[in-house]
Amino acid sequence: MAKKRRLENIHALLFVVINTLIYGLGFTLSEFVGSPVGGLNDIAILCFQWSAITVATFGLIYLLSLNRYIFAITFPLLTTLCTVLTYFRYTANVTLTPMLIDLALINDARTNMQVISPQLVAIIILTLILSVAIVCYRWRRISFPNVWLHALLAIGIVYTTNYKIQALSRPLSERMPHSLFYNLRRYMDERAVATAARDTFTVTSIANSDSLTVVFIVGESLRSDHLQINGYHRSTTPNLACEKNVVSLPNIHTVPCFTHVSVPHIFTRADSLTPQRAFNEQSFVTIFKQAGFRTSWLANQESVETYVYFMNECDTLIYANSGKSMYVFDEWLDEALLPDYSNELKNDNSKQLIILHTIGSHWWYNSHYTKEFEHYTPTIASRVISSNSKESMINSYDNTILYTDFFIKNVIDSLRDRKAILFYLSDHGECLGEDGYFTHGIDRPQLHNPAAFVWYSDSYAAEYADNINTLKSNSLKRYHSDYLFHSIIDAADISSPYMQAEYSIFK
Ligand SMILES: [Zn+2]
Structure with missing residues (x-):
């Protein structure tokens, strides 16, 4: 009797192991293929990561297998969804993001049908047949003696891998099959934030100009001292250097130094005394809307719960590269924003606010510029930061700036003939590499001085000569990033009780 139970246990665990391997090799592996590696050491690190995620998958499949009814429903569903994601990972190098879920739900059925090819349908049918066969096998042949003991063990593995090991939780949440659950949860959390009521600006603001284009480029990880226009020894901004109407602001200080905190800080009235305003107030977008501006947000970055409200505050929200995340390593370029940007400029409203949220100089630098901008070499070769030399890190980083300079020139070119002002x-x-630190995971002094500048068209300068003169005389002053909220309203010639003149770079 005891021997029979032991055999049943072994049989059941073997069943879970085989299914885990199907997931690990069939699905999870697709998210590691194409990762840049520098040598055997990096391959070993990736193998370790893959194994850790596969252990977590083992826990999940183990838990689902314990009850045959639960398994019969969840296994075919999970397997089919992972198959679809794997198909798009291999064919289009996209991964699941909350934006992709949003698009799939907003799009009409016909648009969604356009991405479904005959091959995909065939693969889905095959997956369903296979997973139903596995379900039948589980139904008839597998039993778990001492099921509560198994449940305890499975929950222990799921809990430990998902919640107890900090270093694993982020990579786990971005990889199949776990990414399905985590991205759906992120999507629902973001919807809740985006649709929550915020009623910050009860007194309406008024525009004094009847035609004006205001563009705000939200940059990414660009430090002030690596710009040629701020005296950097390399020619990283050759186009900006030729612009006569550019005023650089090299002494901006930001207190928050991570994207998810600093972006909401920039868009709201938040300052060092009232930082919570970043998370519970509306942004300057609402003030522009009240003043009759058409507002649009063009995103080349993932939506994040802390600023998804502002994205949805705009009249239009458009995603470029909606299927990219920090775990995809192929081209992820800001020029993907340009076609939608040109379209927005064609809008009939003579007053426009366009926000371009760029990927700029974010880590895995090589993804964010084309071959043509690979000016400084050697560049980074491995996604494992410690496997790259400091020199190659700086080279790749500076190449992203060259590309950003090219991108900004394109944005400016469309504005020259208009009355327009642009904030970066x-x-x-x-x-x-200062003190051995790279990128922006830990608060370091190098994170607090972001690049910033203002560009204006000739007709803007003609109408607002006083603004420009004051801007030039203020340019070397030290401002907190709080200046943006007040200065952009001021530059747009909007009369608003919420604009505090002492923060404006035009006063
Ligand atoms: Zn950032």
Whole structure:
């Protein structure tokens, strides 16, 4: 009797192991293929990561297998969804993000049908047949003696891998099959934030100009001291250097130094005394809307719960590269924003606010510029930061700036013939090997001085000569990133009780 139970246990665990391997090799592996690696050491690190995620998958499949009814429903569903994601990962190099879920739900059925090819349908049918066969096998042949003991063990594995090991939770949440659950949860959390009522600006603001285009480029990880226009020894901004109507602001200080905190800080009235305003108030977008501006947000970055409200505050929200995340390593370029940007400029409203949220100089630098901008070499070769030399990190980083300079030139070119003003402000800086630190995971001094500048067209300068003169005389002053909220309202010639003149770079 005891021997029979032991055999049943072994049989059941073997069943779970085989299914885990199907998931690990069939699905999870697709998210590691194409990762840049520098050598055997990096491959070993990736193998370790894959194994850790596969252990977590084992816990999940183990838990689902314990009850045959639960297994019969969840296994075919989970397997089919993972198959669809794997198909798009291999064919289009996209991964699941809350934005992709949003698009799938907003799009009409016909648009969604357009991405479904005959091959995909065939693969889905095959997956369903296979998973139903596995379900039948589980139904008839597998039993778990001492099921509560198994349940305890399975929950222990799921809990430990998902919640107890900090280093694993982020990579786990971005990889199949777990990414399905985590992205759906992120999507629902973001919807809740985006649709919550915020009623900050009860007194209406008024525009004094009847035609004006205001563009705000939200930069990413661009530090002030690596711009040629701020005296950097390399020619990283050749186009900006030729612009006569650019005023750089090299001494901007940002207190928050991570994207998810600094972006909401920049968009709201939040300051060091009232930082909570970043998370419970509306942004300057609402003030522009009240003043009759058409507002649009063009995103080349993932939506995040802390600023998804502002994205949805705009009249239009458009995603470029909606299927990219920090775990995809192929091209992820800001020029993907340009076609939608041109379209927005064609809008009939003579007053426009366009926000371009760029990927700029974010880590895995090589994804964010094309071959043509690979000016400084050697560049990074491995996604494992410690496997790259400091020199190659700086080279790749500087190449992203060259590309950003090209991108900004394109944005400016469309504005020259208009009455227009453009703000650029990066959300924070970047560490490039100072004291051994890289990127922006830990608060370091190099993160607090982001790149910032203002560009204006000739007709803007003609009408607002006083503004420009004051801007030039203020340009070297030290401002907190709080200046943006007040200065952009001021520059748009909007009379608002919420604009505090002492923060404006035009006063
Ligand atoms: Zn950032």
